Amino acid sequence: MNRLPIAEVLPALRAHLAAHSAVVLQAPPGAGKTTGVPPALLDAPWLAGRRVLMLEPRRLAARAAAAYMARGYGEAVGDTVGYRVRFDSKVSARTRIEVVTEGILTRRLQSDPALEGVGLVIFDEFHERHLETDLALALVRDAQRLLRPDLKILVMSATLDGEGIARLLDAPLVISEGRMFPVQTHYAAREPEGPLAASAVSAVRAALSAHEGDVLVFLPGGGEIRRAQALLADLAPQADVLPLYGDLGWEQQDRALRPGPRRKVVLATPIAETSLTIEGVRIVVDAGYTRVPQFDPATGLTRLATVRVARASADQRAGRAGRLGPGVCYRLWTESVHRGLLAQPLPEIKTADLAGLALDLALWGTEAEALTWLDPPPRAALAQARDLLRDLGALDAANRITPVGREMAALPLHPRLAHLIRCGEARGAGAAACDIAALLSERDLYTGAERQTVDIAARLDALVGFRRSGRAGAQALGADPDACARVDRAARQWRRLLKASTLDAPAVEAGVLLAAAYPDRVAAQRRPNDTHYLLANGRGARLPSYDVHLRAPYLVAANVDAGEAEGVIHLAASVGLADIRDILAARVETVDVVRWDDQSAAVVTRREERLGKLLLRSGASAEVPAERVRAAMLEGVRRLGVAALPWTDEARGWRARVLSMRAWFPEEEWPDVTDAALGATLEHWLAPHLDGYTRRDQLAKLDLLAILQLRLSPAQSQRLREGAPPHLAVPSGSRLPLAYRPGEPPVLAVKLQEMFGCTDTPRVGFGRIPVVLHLLSPARRPIQVTQDLRGFWERTYPEVRKELKGRYPKHPWPDDPLTAPATARTVRKRRV
DNA sequence: CTCTCCCT
Structure with a gap:
């Protein structure tokens, strides 16, 4: 047998492990570390006959490593060397080296935090930085610190990041050469x-x-x-x-x-x-x-x-x-x-969904901040995970694990799917729930060109076909038999963890259970027969173009890629509106909407049911409090503008007079009644008069002047009549209207003949403001604008008289206008 | 551009 490169560093490795609680071994692929290291450490005195636990990131690799080492001992797997992976294990009381995969190690730590009987934990292929490897290292380190100071950790990494992890663990770094061809x-x-x-x-x-x-x-x-x-x-x-x-x-x-x-x-x-x-x-x-x-x-x-x-x-x-x-x-x-x-x-921990990790941390009971991480779990993702877990009832308000959370953690799958299975169980449909969960957590039954729909219901049919008629049954329905076998195996594993009584269940719609697990991904079709949907979380998503089947008004989009502008739905099930309202009753908000509608120029009142950003139903509203209608009507007036109120000439005149007084007597408290000021204080002066009003056209009924006049006290009204009178009596005996324009003296339009005998310009504002006289010809054409009547009679009148006497011979044009009687009469040619 | 890989 070739001598492996790893052999050269084994003495150093043994020495460091004897003296330190953690050691890092950096060795490239081909050095033989996976199968060379564990047997070389088995007789170490500090191990004292306890087990070596080695973490492998893949099941295939775990089994292969165990088999290779067992051959080295000339034994069967399960004697000195064994393994434990999902669905399969070969270990015995004699086993000293146990190769496990990630989920297995995490779960063992949760049930036995002190790792009784284990003297060394080896993390192989640490450089791959799987989420669960990082979690497992943090938990083992915590156990070592609090419960097992004698426990040793060996981290084996293929690449250059060995130094970082060695620093983190305060561990010596051992480096081995690889054996590779150039x-x-x-x-x-x-x-x-x-x-x-x-x-x-x-x-x-x-x-x-x-x-x-x-x-x-x-x-x-x-x-x-x-x-x-x-x-x-x-x-x-x-x-x-x-x-x-x-x-x-x-x-x-x-x-x-x-x-x-x-x-x-x-x-x-x-x-x-x-x-x-x-x-x-x-x-x-x-x-x-x-x-x-x-x-x-x-x-x-x-x-x-x-x-x-x-x-x-x-x-x-x-x-x-x-x-x-x-x-x-x-x-x-x-x-x-x-x-x-x-x-x-x-590393995965930086970009992954942390729901499972957050549940594991809660079950472990140590704050994430108190653990040792090469890269700590990102705050935002951890916060989102905890929000979700609280939503599902797994954590309490203080983020401590609840009894429900413990039950969920006992099911080996994503917390959402654990919740789905619990919901299915509660409805007597545990078996169906296991199938649905398995379809979501395993590889898709349909691959490549076979993928013609995103509908989970079609996959459930294929699974039934597989169970009834095996591989041929799956293939007849376009499904991959290997994938069916994996889904079936996962579903059966979870069924064994459930109470038998919930397994012989009536069929349950997949959409119902999925809605419970993915309430934020309940989706409503944008328009009838559309492929575009709105998710309850506010995001848009579309069905892929290959799916020509699923056009349901409501879906649960269990598997959605976030996409760029719009998400893409990969797995979904249709769900009925009644089912959404039933299973998500606690989340469906009923709101009475009372608001101004610009289109109809009226207050609309509706009762709406909402799930997040989705509008589930909108119908007639029951009795709505009057003040909410009034507020909506007021909002309508605000949007229409003060100018849309029924202004009469009289009301406009009143407003101009008040504004004039305000300008002339700034020391007095005259209200600001400009459009802008009125618009800003509608609540104060108009709202009390809007009871029973719901439409724009009803505003015509308002007596705007009467309403505005309420803004003045009786004394103020009296002072307004005196200081800014609407009319003025002139020498002829006529009462003529005064035209007020805020900030300027009011205008009195009067025929010249009506002013004979008057030398002083009439005044308003308690004598302070001379009016602007628009002196008119008998035909009401303007002759002169003046605030100085005496000056007019003296200097301009003789000229005017010369010019107009011929044109209006039947009107009086006396030599001395100051002594002539004033008259409003025109010619006497129209006798009745 | 029809979704990478892995695991309890």
Whole structure:
């Protein structure tokens, strides 16, 4: 057996572990750390016969590592070396090395925080920085500090971030060399343009003619892989082009992994970066992108974004060409772009939905701030997670776990889905609830071109078909049998955790239970038969174009990509309005809406039922308090403007007089009755008169003058009549109207003949303001404007008289206007 | 541009 590179550092590792409570081992892939380290530590005196627990991020890797080590002992798995993963375990009382996956470790810590019987916890592949790895490290560290000072931690990481974690844990860092063949890396001369698939395909053609061996191409997703596959169809006789991504069934994945009769071009997602190893690869073509989920705490939705690969991931991909011998890697980006890439991918904890983590932290009972994190959970996402958990009843107002929360934590799935199962159980439909939850948490039953609807109901039918008639039953309904098997297995696991009595249940509409789990994603169709919806959280989302079936007025969009301007619905179920109102009764708000409607120029009153941003129902309102109607009517007047009130000439005159007094006697308290001031004080002076008013046309009934006059006290009204009289008596005996304009002296239009004998200009404002006389001809044409009547008689009248005497011979034009009798009479030609 | 990968 070859001596592994890791062997050289084992003595140092043993020495450090004996002296420290935590050690970091940095070793690249191929060093043999996963299977080399645990057996080498088993006889350490500090372990004192206790177990080594090793965390692996994948089930496949956990089982494989256990099997490899067991062979080294010449034993069966489950003797000295065992494993425990979901759905499967091989451990016994003799087991000293137990390989576990992430969910298993978290749950063991929750039920046994002191990790009885365990002397060492190893975190393998720590650089992958899965959410649960970070959580598990924080919890183990906390347990070590509070309960188990003798417990030791070994963090094993493949890449350069070993120093950061060593500093965090105050741990010595041990570095091992890897054992890899050299890989020659080529960068693009300039950044490629156009579709990724096309650039990747040209690189593949060039590489195939320049080198020996199979090609592994990294593309971000299934869409790009299918496009590249179509572009490479002409390679058919010489080479096999094989897709490889998670949605494919086992058979197809297996074809890509096995050595074949011809050269292979494998088109893969990052699944081939760590999870799967392909035989025979000497050439890697890396398009340089990857898809990552980005959780948005504001909407509670996740967006799948296509981003540049990190340098560490690109190195990992290149390394795939150097497993057999020297290899070559083509990177479809320039060296200068490469220098700008992130060194490591963002750890999951920074971008993920933290609902599960928040529930685990609440169950653990230590504040997040008091734990040790390489990257602490972001505040906004943690706050959103706690809001959701309080909503679901898992946390109390102080964010402490409730009995309901404990029950939810006991179900191994997302808190929303745990809630869904509890709701199903309460309705006697536990089995159906398990199926629905499984469809949402496992890979989709429909893949690629088979995906013709987002409807969960169709998937439930396919699941029934699978259970009744096996793989053929699933395939008959267009579903992937492997995916059906996974969903079925998950559903059965949860059913075992439920009370048997709730399992033989009447059918329950999927939409009903989904509404309970995703109240914020209940969605209403924008228009009849539309593909666009509004979610209760206020976000818009659309059905994908391939779905031509689901056109329900209401959906629960359980799986929605946040998208850019609009979300895209990937899984949904229709739900009836009555069911929404029933299951979400506590969240449906009933509001009596009383508001002014500009369109109809009237107050409208409606009773509305709302779920978040959705309007569920709108109908006639019951009795609405009069003051709310009055307030809405007032708002209407405000919007129409004071000018829309029924102003009469008299009312306008009154207003001008009040404003004149206000201008002339600023020391007195005259109210401001301009449009602006009246508009700003409607509540005060108009509101009391609007009882029973609901429409604009009713305003005509208002006696505006009478209402305005109430703004003056009786004494003020009296003073107004005296100081700014509406009419003025002139020498002829006529009472003539005065025209007031705020800020100016009022105007008296009067025929010249009516003023004979009068020498002093009439005054208002208690003698303070001489009026402006508009002296008129007998035909009421303006002759002169003056505030100096005496001056007029003396200087202007003789001229005027000369000019007009001939034109109006039948009117008096006396030589001395000061002694002539004033008269309003015109000619006497119209006798009756 | 029809959703990456992984896990209880």
